[in-house]
Amino acid sequence: GENVEQHPSTLSVQEGDSAVIKCTYSDSASNYFPWYKQELGKRPQLIIDIRSNVGEKKDQRIAVTLNKTAKHFSLHITETQPEDSAVYFCATRDNQGGKLIFGQGTELSVKP
Amino acid sequence: GAGVSQSPSNKVTEKGKDVELRCDPISGHTALYWYRQSLGQGLEFLIYFQGNSAPDKSGLPSDRFSAERTGGSVSTLTIQRTQQEDSAVYLCASSVRQGRNTEAFFGQGTRLTVV
Numbered sequence: 001g002e003n004v005e006q007h008p009s010t011l012s013v014q015e016g017d018s019a020v021i022k023c024t025y026s027d028s029a030s031n032y033f034p035w036y037k038q039e040l041g042k043r044p045q046l047i048i049d050i051r052s053n054v055g056e057k058k059d060q061r062i063a064v065t066l067n068k069t070a071k072h073f074s075l076h077i078t079e080t081q082p083e084d085s086a087v088y089f090c091a092t093r094d095n096q097g098g099k100l101i102f103g104q105g106t107e108l109s110v111k112p
Numbered sequence: 113g114a115g116v117s118q119s120p121s122n123k124v125t126e127k128g129k130d131v132e133l134r135c136d137p138i139s140g141h142t143a144l145y146w147y148r149q150s151l152g153q154g155l156e157f158l159i160y161f162q163g164n165s166a167p168d169k170s171g172l173p174s175d176r177f178s179a180e181r182t183g184g185s186v187s188t189l190t191i192q193r194t195q196q197e198d199s200a201v202y203l204c205a206s207s208v209r210q211g212r213n214t215e216a217f218f219g220q221g222t223r224l225t226v227v
Contacts, residue, residue: 034215043203043218044155089155099145099168100205100216102155 006103023090032093116219137206
């Protein structure tokens with residue numbers, strides 16, 4: 001079945017620096033790649049997603065890149081702020097178009 | 113309602129008892145997912161529904177776990193003979209339909225504690 005590996009598990013940066021989180025997946029038929037942010041004690045919420053027909057998507061300070069040949073995708077956060085501190089999850093939708101499979105999560109800490 | 117609603121928010125139960133967790137998806141959402149999140153861990157897939165049918169039950173940890181969905185809306189996750197390792201937050205999510213690249217919206221979760 002589909003497997004999603006996410007790295008790093010924890011990431012600490014200084015306010016204003018950039019943060020990069022990377023995910024690899026196993027199912028070449030995956031065609032939807034969302035990223036979720038989960039603040040402490042709250043539910044996961046979608047922050048950005050990318051589909052297999054594009055290689056990069058940007059929304060203000062966040063961007064995602066997708067390399068289907070290598071089967072990996074990344075989340076980039078620029079000019080990080082303390083409120084970016086949270087756990088970030090990547091995910092893929094499997095080749096049956098059904099379940100979302102999540103990576104293990106990255107705990108991002110932005111220090112003022 | 114405006115979002116995915118789960119009940120109860122918290123549940124403390126004694127080992128060996130059965131529990132039922134409820135998920136009320138966003139109106140019109142045909143796809144519904146259950147995940148389990150242990151403390152500080154990731155989102156473990158349990159089961160998903162398209163309408164009332166469950167095409168993929170591969171994530172259910174054991175035969176003590178079951179889920180159903182009726183009327184294409186509310187879903188119930190049942191855990192029989194609960195064990196301490198069942199303690200976790202159980203999250204439900206829904207999306208417009210299967211097979212499309214649409215956002216899955218999560219409920220606030222049910223925190224289950226087995227003592």
